Amino acid sequence: MGFFKKLKEKFVKEDELNQEHPEKKDEEEHSEEPQDQSEEEIHDKEEEDVPASVIEEEYTEEVTESPVEEEEAVQQTQEEQAFEEGEKESISTKFKKGLAKTRNSFATKVNDLVARYRTVDEDFFEELEEILISADVGVNTVMDLIDELKMEVKRRNIKDTREVREVISEKLVDIYYGDDDEEIEEITFNQDGLTVLLFVGVNGVGKTTTIGKMAHRLKQQGKNVVMAAGDTFRAGAIEQLEVWGERVGVPVVRHSEGSDPAAVIYDGIQSAKSKGADVLLCDTAGRLQNKVNLMNELSKVKRVIEREIPGAPHESLLVLDATTGQNALSQAKTFSEATNVSGIVLTKLDGTAKGGIVMAIRNELDIPVKFVGLGEKVTDLQSFDAHAFVYGLFADMLEESEQE
Numbered sequence: 001m002g003f004f005k006k007l008k009e010k011f012v013k014e015d016e017l018n019q020e021h022p023e024k025k026d027e028e029e030h031s032e033e034p035q036d037q038s039e040e041e042i043h044d045k046e047e048e049d050v051p052a053s054v055i056e057e058e059y060t061e062e063v064t065e066s067p068v069e070e071e072e073a074v075q076q077t078q079e080e081q082a083f084e085e086g087e088k089e090s091i092s093t094k095f096k097k098g099l100a101k102t103r104n105s106f107a108t109k110v111n112d113l114v115a116r117y118r119t120v121d122e123d124f125f126e127e128l129e130e131i132l133i134s135a136d137v138g139v140n141t142v143m144d145l146i147d148e149l150k151m152e153v154k155r156r157n158i159k160d161t162r163e164v165r166e167v168i169s170e171k172l173v174d175i176y177y178g179d180d181d182e183e184i185e186e187i188t189f190n191q192d193g194l195t196v197l198l199f200v201g202v203n204g205v206g207k208t209t210t211i212g213k214m215a216h217r218l219k220q221q222g223k224n225v226v227m228a229a230g231d232t233f234r235a236g237a238i239e240q241l242e243v244w245g246e247r248v249g250v251p252v253v254r255h256s257e258g259s260d261p262a263a264v265i266y267d268g269i270q271s272a273k274s275k276g277a278d279v280l281l282c283d284t285a286g287r288l289q290n291k292v293n294l295m296n297e298l299s300k301v302k303r304v305i306e307r308e309i310p311g312a313p314h315e316s317l318l319v320l321d322a323t324t325g326q327n328a329l330s331q332a333k334t335f336s337e338a339t340n341v342s343g344i345v346l347t348k349l350d351g352t353a354k355g356g357i358v359m360a361i362r363n364e365l366d367i368p369v370k371f372v373g374l375g376e377k378v379t380d381l382q383s384f385d386a387h388a389f390v391y392g393l394f395a396d397m398l399e400e401s402e403q404e
């Protein structure tokens with residue numbers, strides 16, 4: 001079976017099923033809910049399930065709102081609606097939406113190329129190389145990809161350039177997984193107790209937002225989560241995490257600004273242990289200006305974590321902003337020299353037309369992209385799936401290939 005056909009079978013069907021039976025997804029999600037909910041939690045959940053408009057009616061009866069309050073209430077309802085919609089979207093829809101910018105730019109260029117060159121030759125590959133480089137796939141990765149493509153085109157005796165599009169998608173997935181055989185684990189959980197996830201990255205990349213989204217994601221999976229506000233350096237970082245804590249209903253352990261991050265994380269561990277929590281999410285400061293300081297701070301934090309829980313942190317996730325392109329790649333290099341990075345969270349993939357950066361990071365640094373940010377909604381943090389990524393890139397071509 002052709003690769004496009006396989007993707008179509010997997011994702012287009014999933015989408016259709018989701019549109020026809022949205023309630024099926026609801027059922028699946030409800031089945032994931034923890035069994036040992038307290039009465040209070042169940043009550044909260046019941047309220048959550050009531051349509052936002054009903055909750056509003058119930059609480060706003062007989063209250064006269066000022067225009068500002070009204071505006072806030074409308075905004076809140078919109079947020080709740082967006083949240084509900086986000087929860088119901090399939091992975092393929094999320095990738096398709098999140099990669100719209102990259103797809104529009106990349107697919108337009110590839111289609112244009114295919115229209116101009118009907119037969120595959122050296123000039124065709126040269127132009128394809130430029131298109132891939134302009135999508136931030138990374139020079140070395142592009143070279144590898146083009147070599148693979150040439151070999152495959154020869155092996156399959158492909159003459160028509162339209163067929164090359166399918167081979168590109170197939171090879172992108174191959175390059176992503178490499179020798180890992182599609183077995184990259186999202187998160188390594190500690191089977192014997194508290195799992196500690198450490199988040200590192202430069203300020204402004206969306207680290208706090210990612211931790212908030214992750215807390216929500218884990219809660220939806222039935223995990224009991226605590227967050228530790230270890231970024232004591234950036235003004236407002238602690239409060240920002242607290243806002244997320246309130247929003248997703250997760251406690252935040254904090255000290256005051258300027259205090260020792262290792263002490264905050266230590267308290268976070270004690271608090272998480274005493275609550276019998278499953279996962280502790282640790283924020284850290286991201287001062288790249290001084291690599292020695294960064295290294296010292298991160299290794300102190302790690303030492304504390306390891307002393308309290310042998311084998312922890314179970315993941316050190318580096319958060320990178322996809323819109324910074326090749327800069328993200330150099331940040332990844334610096335951080336992986338300073339600390340052991342087990343995976344990458346690539347934020348704002350929806351905000352760039354150069355989504356190929358995922359491939360560059362994976363191939364040039366050999367660190368898996370474990371999660372991607374595909375939008376600003378709390379539900380827009382997705383575990384990375386190279387097939388869904390390629391589907392998001394080629395979705396229009398897939399539909400088009402059906403008509404050909």
Ligand SMILES: Nc1nc2c(ncn2[C@@H]2O[C@H](COP(=O)(O)OP(=O)(O)OP(=O)(O)O)[C@@H](O)[C@H]2O)c(=O)[nH]1
Nearest residue numbers: 203204205206207208209347348349373374375376
């Ligand atoms: N479109 C989009 N926006 C995102 C994504 N992730 C984060 N953002 C936005 O990026 C902005 C910065 O994120 P923050 O978490 O506030 O990052 P920061 O506080 O500046 O810095 P750090 O927390 O130190 O990284 C916010 O407006 C977020 O909503 C994403 O995946 N897509």
